Amino acid sequence: MSAIATGAQSPATPWRDELRAMLALAWPMILTNLAQTAMTATDVMILGRLGPDALAAGALGSNLYFAPLIFGLGLMYATSPMMAAELGRKRHSVRDVRRTVRQGLWIAVLISIPIWALLWYAEEILLAMGQEPKLAEQAGIYVHHLQWAALPFFGYIVLRSFISALERPGWALVIMAIAVAANALGNWLLVFGKWGFPEMGIAGSGLATSIASGMMFVGMAAVVMMEKKFRRYHLFGRFWRADWPRFRALLKLGLPISGILAFEVTIFNAAAFLMGLISSSSLAAHAIALQICSVTFMIPLGLGQAVTVRVGLAYGARDRDGITRAGWTAYVLGVGFMALMALVMVFWPHLLISAFIDVGDPANAQVVGLAVSFLVFAALFQVVDGAQAVSAGQLRGLQDTKVPMILAAIGYWGIGLPLGVLLAFHFGFEGRGIWIGLFSGLAVVSVLLLWRWLRRDHLGLMHKPVI
Numbered sequence: 001m002s003a004i005a006t007g008a009q010s011p012a013t014p015w016r017d018e019l020r021a022m023l024a025l026a027w028p029m030i031l032t033n034l035a036q037t038a039m040t041a042t043d044v045m046i047l048g049r050l051g052p053d054a055l056a057a058g059a060l061g062s063n064l065y066f067a068p069l070i071f072g073l074g075l076m077y078a079t080s081p082m083m084a085a086e087l088g089r090k091r092h093s094v095r096d097v098r099r100t101v102r103q104g105l106w107i108a109v110l111i112s113i114p115i116w117a118l119l120w121y122a123e124e125i126l127l128a129m130g131q132e133p134k135l136a137e138q139a140g141i142y143v144h145h146l147q148w149a150a151l152p153f154f155g156y157i158v159l160r161s162f163i164s165a166l167e168r169p170g171w172a173l174v175i176m177a178i179a180v181a182a183n184a185l186g187n188w189l190l191v192f193g194k195w196g197f198p199e200m201g202i203a204g205s206g207l208a209t210s211i212a213s214g215m216m217f218v219g220m221a222a223v224v225m226m227e228k229k230f231r232r233y234h235l236f237g238r239f240w241r242a243d244w245p246r247f248r249a250l251l252k253l254g255l256p257i258s259g260i261l262a263f264e265v266t267i268f269n270a271a272a273f274l275m276g277l278i279s280s281s282s283l284a285a286h287a288i289a290l291q292i293c294s295v296t297f298m299i300p301l302g303l304g305q306a307v308t309v310r311v312g313l314a315y316g317a318r319d320r321d322g323i324t325r326a327g328w329t330a331y332v333l334g335v336g337f338m339a340l341m342a343l344v345m346v347f348w349p350h351l352l353i354s355a356f357i358d359v360g361d362p363a364n365a366q367v368v369g370l371a372v373s374f375l376v377f378a379a380l381f382q383v384v385d386g387a388q389a390v391s392a393g394q395l396r397g398l399q400d401t402k403v404p405m406i407l408a409a410i411g412y413w414g415i416g417l418p419l420g421v422l423l424a425f426h427f428g429f430e431g432r433g434i435w436i437g438l439f440s441g442l443a444v445v446s447v448l449l450l451w452r453w454l455r456r457d458h459l460g461l462m463h464k465p466v467i
Contacts, residue, residue: 018325022306022333028169030302032160035176037294039183039212043205044291046187048357052367054202055357056280057138059287060131061206063269064122064139065146070265072111072150074258076157078250079104080305081312081396083165088316098233099246101162105239107250108154119147131276138202145206149213156213159220163230164309171227175219183212256401260392263408267417267441271434274424282431285370288356289435293378293385296341300334300386304393307331311397320457327394327453331387338386345379370431377435384439384446391449398456407448416441 040062047058079100086096118125123140127133160172186208193199200207224230268290275283307330314322345352349372350359359368395404420437423429429436 014321015325015329018310018322018329022303022310022326022329025164025167025169025309026303026306026330026333028173029164029305030299032169032173032176033298033302033305034295035173035180037298038180039209040291040294042180042184042187043209044287045356046191046205047202048288050191050201052280052284052364053135054138055287056276056283057135057202058142058205059272059283060126060135060276061122061139061142061146061202063272064125065119065143067262067266067269068115068118069150069153070261071258072108072115072154073157074256074261075107075111075250075254076104076154076161077257077261077308077396078254078401079158080161080165080308081315081399082250082253083162084309084312084397085316085399087165088313088319094233097162097165098235099243100250101158101233101235102239102241103243103247103250104158104161105155106247107254108151108158112151112154115150116147119143122147129273131273132280135276135280142202142206145203146209147206149210152214152217155217156220159217159224159235162224162233162235163220164305165312166229167309168229171223172220175216175223178219179212179216182215183208186211253399253401256405257396259405260401260408263405263412264388264445267412267438270417271420271438274421274434275431278424278430281366282370284357284367285374286431286434288353288367288371289374289378291356292345292352292375293382296338296382297385297389299337299341300389303330303334304389304391304396307390307393308397311394312399315398323398323456326397330393331390334386334390335383338382342379342382345375345382349375373432374435377432377439381439381442384443388442388446388449391446391453394453395449395456400452400456403452404449407452408445411443411445411448412441415444 043058043062044055047054082100083097086093086100090096122143123136126136126139131139156175160169163169163171187205188194189197190200190204190208191202192204198204221236224233224235272283272286272290275286307326310326310330311323314320314326350368352375353359353368353371357364357367357371392404395401416437416439418437419440420434423433423436424431425433427433
């Protein structure tokens with residue numbers, strides 16, 4: 001007798017339901033991440049029109065800016081699994097969700113202050129790293145105008161985590177799309193001095209991104225205060241009242257997430273600085289190849305953010321089967337997509353590169369040639385990059401962050417970076433050696449994180465969530 005006739009549920013039905021729920025949550029997150037990357041890509045494209053030196057200086061400045069930004073971003077990410085676990089335990093919880101959002105915003109303010117202080121000395125830091133004085137000066141100017149984007153961006157991430165935990169991420173996409181358009185217009189106006197605006201060059205690009213980031217936070221704050229489903233949480237009422245237990249809980253969960261992100265992103269930052277030691281052409285080509293990889297990475301990153309929520313909801317509800325279904329659904333989607341993107345990079349590299357630089361201009365021939373060779377190696381780590389992004393999201397949903405941080409340190413800085421330096425400068429592989437090191441580090445981390453996910457029951461990861 002069929003399952004339909006008996007009224008029984010097909011074994012495949014929970015998996016289909018999870019697939020639908022995962023995609024419904026993930027696609028706005030993915031598009032939001034793509035839009036977010038489009039802001040940086042816009043800066044790169046505009047600066048590329050100013051010439052290779054401006055592009056190289058922008059790459060140096062962006063890498064320096066993103067290193068401390070990513071550390072702070074990890075603290076903001078801690079709000080997502082904590083709110084998801086609380087909502088999984090008690091679907092209509094208000095008080096504890098509000099506590100998490102408020103303390104997340106507290107942390108956003110506090111972490112921005114040392115970030116601003118550090119980035120004020122961008123030029124001096126780059127000179128100490130051995131970068132060319134001319135590039136360091138231009139990069140410092142860019143960062144001085146870009147650094148003010150940090151605080152509103154952190155605030156936006158906290159509020160985006162809030163609406164995502166409620167499985168309503170669409171508003172974040174709308175606001176980000178508006179910000180992308182504003183950033184593109186701002187770049188055009190301020191970099192080239194259009195419509196009577198001052199011609200600021202590289203500084204205008206940084207300022208445009210800071211203004212767009214401010215718009216993101218203001219827009220998201222307006223949504224959570226006015227939209228009916230969000231308004232009942234009263235997120236900004238008595239905002240300055242201290243809540244030290246929740247503050248400490250967020251730091252306990254968030255600092256290891258910051259460590260994971262910092263180890264991953266700073267190895268790419270280090271790669272950019274090492275490229276600068278090789279040549280400005282290598283640095284420009286690296287910036288193009290890395291920007292292309294960043295676009296494709298937004299899909300598994302969005303799935304990783306979605307799986308954190310889906311696993312977190314099941315974790316709070318103590319639903320072991322739900323945890324398993326959510327984790328593997330996102331993993332298959334993320335790894336499968338990145339395998340397809342690897343093929344695109346191998347077979348159509350010039351098409352991708354042409355979005356950032358004129359591939360037909362003889363003056364750009366060296367940069368284009370290097371970018372093509374870098375994309376071949378970038379294609380190799382697409383699959384493992386997607387795998388580690390989703391695995392990290394799975395484990396965040398279980399509020400497992402400390403050991404993954406250690407595994408990330410081993411893979412990225414214990415294996416990936418030393419191997420890249422050895423191949424680039426000792427064996428003469430130059431930029432190609434750096435990219436081989438990046439792939440190796442990502443491969444090691446992806447395997448270690450997958451192993452931990454597979455061993456989650458035996459490792460005691462099913463303990464009571466911190467909420």
